[in-house]
Amino acid sequence: xxxxxxxSENSKTLAWRIFKPALAGVAAxxxxxxxxxxxxxxxxxxxxxxxxxYNVAWVASQxxxxxxxxxxxxxxxxxxxxxxxxxxxxxxxxxxFNRVSVLAGPDVRDxxxxxxxxxxxxxxxxxxxHRVQPMIPLLxxxxxxxxxxxxxxxFEQRLARLAAAANVRGGDLVxxxxxxxxxxxxxxxxxxxxxxxxxxxxxILLLLRNNLLRQVHRQLLDRSHxxxxxNGRFDAALNNMSQxxxxxxxxxxxxxxxxxxxxxxxxxxxxANTRAPIQMVLQAVMRKGGPRAALAREIYARQELxxxxxxxxxxxxxxxxxxxxxxxxxxxxxxxxxxxxDITERRQTEARIAYLAHYDPLTGLLNRVLFRERLExxxxxxxxxxxxLAVLCxxxxxxxxxxxxxxxxxxxxxxxxxxQRLRHCVGSDGEVARLSGDEFAILYPSMGDVERxxxxxxxxxxxxxxxxxxxxxxxxxGLSIGVSLSPLDAIEADDLLKKADIAxxxxxxxxxxxxxxxxxxxxxxxxxxxxxxxxxxxxxxxRELELYYQPIFSLSDRSIVGFEALLxxxxxxxxxxxxxxxxPVAEETGLIIEIGDxxxxxxxxxxxRWPSGVRVAVNLSVLQFEKANLLQVVRDALxxxxxxxxxxxxxxxxxxxxxxxxxxxxxxxxxxxxxxRIALDDFGTGYASLSYLRSFPFDQIKxxxxxxxxxxxxxxxxxxxxxxxxxxxxxxxxxxxxxxxTSEQLxxxxxxxxxxxxxxxxxxxxPASQVMRYFADAMQR
Amino acid sequence: MLFTKRNLxxxxxxxxxxxxxxxxxxxxxxxxxxxxxxxxxxxxxNVRNKGETAQFDRAMLESLGMxxxxxxxxxxxxxxxxxxxxxxxxxxxxxxxxxxxxAYALNDYSTELPISDFRKYNVLLALKRDGAYMPVRDKGPLxxxxxxxxxxELKHQRFYSRSAWQLARLTVS
Numbered sequence: 001x002x003x004x005x006x007x008s009e010n011s012k013t014l015a016w017r018i019f020k021p022a023l024a025g026v027a028a029x030x031x032x033x034x035x036x037x038x039x040x041x042x043x044x045x046x047x048x049x050x051x052x053x054y055n056v057a058w059v060a061s062q063x064x065x066x067x068x069x070x071x072x073x074x075x076x077x078x079x080x081x082x083x084x085x086x087x088x089x090x091x092x093x094x095x096x097f098n099r100v101s102v103l104a105g106p107d108v109r110d111x112x113x114x115x116x117x118x119x120x121x122x123x124x125x126x127x128x129x130h131r132v133q134p135m136i137p138l139l140x141x142x143x144x145x146x147x148x149x150x151x152x153x154x155f156e157q158r159l160a161r162l163a164a165a166a167n168v169r170g171g172d173l174v175x176x177x178x179x180x181x182x183x184x185x186x187x188x189x190x191x192x193x194x195x196x197x198x199x200x201x202x203x204i205l206l207l208l209r210n211n212l213l214r215q216v217h218r219q220l221l222d223r224s225h226x227x228x229x230x231n232g233r234f235d236a237a238l239n240n241m242s243q244x245x246x247x248x249x250x251x252x253x254x255x256x257x258x259x260x261x262x263x264x265x266x267x268x269x270x271x272a273n274t275r276a277p278i279q280m281v282l283q284a285v286m287r288k289g290g291p292r293a294a295l296a297r298e299i300y301a302r303q304e305l306x307x308x309x310x311x312x313x314x315x316x317x318x319x320x321x322x323x324x325x326x327x328x329x330x331x332x333x334x335x336x337x338x339x340x341x342d343i344t345e346r347r348q349t350e351a352r353i354a355y356l357a358h359y360d361p362l363t364g365l366l367n368r369v370l371f372r373e374r375l376e377x378x379x380x381x382x383x384x385x386x387x388x389l390a391v392l393c394x395x396x397x398x399x400x401x402x403x404x405x406x407x408x409x410x411x412x413x414x415x416x417x418x419x420q421r422l423r424h425c426v427g428s429d430g431e432v433a434r435l436s437g438d439e440f441a442i443l444y445p446s447m448g449d450v451e452r453x454x455x456x457x458x459x460x461x462x463x464x465x466x467x468x469x470x471x472x473x474x475x476x477x478g479l480s481i482g483v484s485l486s487p488l489d490a491i492e493a494d495d496l497l498k499k500a501d502i503a504x505x506x507x508x509x510x511x512x513x514x515x516x517x518x519x520x521x522x523x524x525x526x527x528x529x530x531x532x533x534x535x536x537x538x539x540x541x542x543r544e545l546e547l548y549y550q551p552i553f554s555l556s557d558r559s560i561v562g563f564e565a566l567l568x569x570x571x572x573x574x575x576x577x578x579x580x581x582x583x584p585v586a587e588e589t590g591l592i593i594e595i596g597d598x599x600x601x602x603x604x605x606x607x608x609r610w611p612s613g614v615r616v617a618v619n620l621s622v623l624q625f626e627k628a629n630l631l632q633v634v635r636d637a638l639x640x641x642x643x644x645x646x647x648x649x650x651x652x653x654x655x656x657x658x659x660x661x662x663x664x665x666x667x668x669x670x671x672x673x674x675x676x677r678i679a680l681d682d683f684g685t686g687y688a689s690l691s692y693l694r695s696f697p698f699d700q701i702k703x704x705x706x707x708x709x710x711x712x713x714x715x716x717x718x719x720x721x722x723x724x725x726x727x728x729x730x731x732x733x734x735x736x737x738x739x740x741x742t743s744e745q746l747x748x749x750x751x752x753x754x755x756x757x758x759x760x761x762x763x764x765x766x767p768a769s770q771v772m773r774y775f776a777d778a779m780q781r
Numbered sequence: 782m783l784f785t786k787r788n789l790x791x792x793x794x795x796x797x798x799x800x801x802x803x804x805x806x807x808x809x810x811x812x813x814x815x816x817x818x819x820x821x822x823x824x825x826x827n828v829r830n831k832g833e834t835a836q837f838d839r840a841m842l843e844s845l846g847m848x849x850x851x852x853x854x855x856x857x858x859x860x861x862x863x864x865x866x867x868x869x870x871x872x873x874x875x876x877x878x879x880x881x882x883x884a885y886a887l888n889d890y891s892t893e894l895p896i897s898d899f900r901k902y903n904v905l906l907a908l909k910r911d912g913a914y915m916p917v918r919d920k921g922p923l924x925x926x927x928x929x930x931x932x933x934e935l936k937h938q939r940f941y942s943r944s945a946w947q948l949a950r951l952t953v954s
Binding site for chain 1: 856887888890916917918919920946947
């Protein structure tokens with residue numbers, strides 16, 4: 001709560017604290033004023049009750065009148081013929097007696113206290129009346145009536161004076177009462193003024209109170225609004241949770257739940273609104289039936305225990321259908337709270353991940369991990385039972401080409417088909433795995449019989465060699481296999497796999513579509529290659545590579561037309577390493593691109609110092625064509641060396657054309673457009689397809705040394721050379737014979753129509769520094 | 782209380798009926814006083830026994846039925862018990878059909894009473910105070926008494942002055 005708000009709250013509380021006593025005070029004043037007024041009125045009432053005392057004068061004056069009547073009757077009784085009898089006189093006397101008793105009463109007593117004569121008069125009258133009483137029977141006698149009148153007459157005056165005194169007294173009483181009334185009026189007015197003031201005070205207090213109430217009301221509204229907002233937020237948070245949530249009170253009634261809860265257990269909003277007992281909610285879920293209901297029953301059974309023991313727990317329940325819920329249960333107050341999360345998908349994902357971790361999703365075969373596990377397991381079993389087994393590593397020949405030319409979907413289809421065939425061949429005896437790309441592996445119990453394994457391998461090769469139909473095309477792929485045996489070759493899984501792989505490598509280098517068993521020397525050779533591979537890296541930087549040049553002679557005049565650049569590696573320890581040993585390694589590792597670029601530059605730079613008209617021939621690798629910047633490399637080499645393009649000849653082998661790649665042909669055209677020459681190297685050794693000669697207008701054909709060596713030895717040797725030379729001549733190409741060693745060969749080549757030759761005896765490959773010697777010799781000659 | 786009022790209501794109806802229908806018949810019922818009459822009623826009455834008036838001696842009054850109550854009064858110290866005839870009963874007996882009664886005392890004091898007072902306040906024509914007949918010397922022989930203690934309204938000079946003592950005559954008007 002902000003400080004300012006708290007202060008205002010405090011002042012309000014204080015106002016309330018003051019207000020209550022103030023209200024009580026005003027109420028007390030009201031009550032006392034009312035009581036006082038009531039008291040005054042009661043007092044006045046009492047006074048007014050005694051207004052009979054005003055009558056004292058009248059009572060006294062009646063005495064005079066009654067006395068006169070008695071005297072008149074007494075006087076009349078003496079007159080003859082009057083109808084006044086003794087009874088009448090007695091009655092009048094009695095009436096006067098009554099008056100005396102009245103005068104002796106309380107009303108007149110006050111007067112008597114003030115005026116002593118009053119009591120004397122009454123006492124005297126009573127006395128006289130008693131003296132008159134016995135005279136009544138003697139009334140016949142005139143002297144009696146006279147005597148009676150003599151007794152009574154003096155009271156006429158005295159009673160009149162009493163009446164007068166009473167009258168004055170009455171006046172005084174009236175005046176006194178009027179004064180008191182007036183006083184009462186003032187008291188009353190005072191009380192009224194106080195009451196009015198109290199009323200005003202009360203009114204002001206009420207106004208203040210209303211004001212306070214209004215403020216409090218406004219605050220309550222604010223709070224209510226804040227609570228609404230807060231509630232809205234809680235609601236939003238609650239209903240946007242991915243977990244289902246429910247809160248249950250001490251009586252086991254559902255007090256809060258979110259949409260997800262209703263959704264998860266397929267409940268209606270109504271059940272959420274009615275604070276339904278959780279048992280009822282459960283029954284509603286059970287009525288729906290199905291796996292969800294079964295799950296709910298199982299979950300609640302566990303929760304019931306937790307509710308009883310007031311414990312917290314996280315657990316999950318899974319139904320055989322695969323549906324799974326994770327439950328988070330916590331006691332809260334006297335009740336509990338729980339969240340339920342549908343982890344069906346997560347569980348499925350976990351299962352899928354578990355599958356993916358062990359199986360290849362494309363082919364359904366074991367993956368490398370599971371294969372290794374199985375292999376280790378089998379080896380462990382083997383260790384105990386002495387059961388030999390074989391590991392086969394398999395690789396598809398030219399799978400990369402399938403992928404590149406037909407696309408990955410076709411490649412995938414092929415892999416699936418191959419996997420199918422492998423599994424079919426192996427059957428239930430062994431395990432088939434896909435290790436990566438087009439690499440497969442098979443774990444097979446050899447039963448100590450190598451032939452059994454060889455038969456299987458041959459079966460696999462022939463099975464896979466059957467055409468596969470993909471997108472209406474029949475595809476034929478070869479399978480290469482390497483085998484290692486346990487315990488013969490190794491007893492460790494990794495070792496066994498490695499050795500099978502080495503055997504496979506040998507199969508592949510020997511052209512593929514075959515099977516080889518691991519042999520110890522394979523490893524030694526491989527290790528030697530590895531060493532070359534490791535040392536070749538960096539050989540350029542260390543300037544261990546050098547170009548040697550072998551002269552090419554014109555057969556017509558024996559003049560030097562050019563040199564073929566040949567790569568040499570001066571190894572610091574091994575000495576000169578043969579290109580036969582390191583070029584394949586360079587090609588395998590891709591180092592050939594870097595080295596090939598260097599060769600082009602170096603050859604151009606060296607040739608630029610030679611006499612004009614002398615060419616330099618450089619060999620290109622297939623890999624250099626696959627790299628996009630070959631054209632640029634050649635152009636840069638020419639430019640920086642200043643060598644005219646016509647003096648550069650690039651030699652390619654048939655393998656460059658093997659793929660019939662548009663891009664390769666285009667690159668060749670672009671190179672030729674620079675003005676340089678393109679030669680087809682090693683013609684006749686590879687596929688020897690004449691169609692290659694059509695695919696590109698070569699400038700030169702180099703006849704492989706194997707044909708040249710046959711010249712003069714085999715009859716058909718000359719035939720082939722003749723045919724090639726003639727063909728070249730007709731196509732407008734020059735021919736160079738390689739590996740010319742004897743004069744006889746030279747003569748025959750000349751006869752066949754070859755234009756150029758090169759050979760060990762005519763000119764060995766020499767370092768660039770010694771090339772200049774040829775020109776000096778030539779000039780001397 | 783409710784029961785009493787209903788009874789009174791019935792009673793009123795009977796009285797009105799008697800006033801209209803049985804006027805000649807009741808005229809003969811009131812006997813002449815055998816002793817010295819102490820009360821003479823005149824004016825608007827249907828039942829007479831002497832000329833235009835109806836006269837009552839003490840026995841005749843007592844034969845109308847005596848009732849009593851106790852009350853304080855301005856004239857006596859403390860509570861006094863009064864015995865006498867109900868004024869409404871008396872008015873019924875003489876077949877009074879007026880609205881007011883003028884009461885005359887022996888000393889010729891007069892005061893006026895509305896006849897409606899009699900039933901409303903159960904007004905008594907008292908003959909005895911504290912069990913003894915009241916003599917002329919003590920406000921007798923007849924005293925009209927209101928039961929002052931039964932209603933605070935009665936403790937007022939108006940009713941005190943209506944309470945005539947030494948009553949001798951009544952004139953219905």
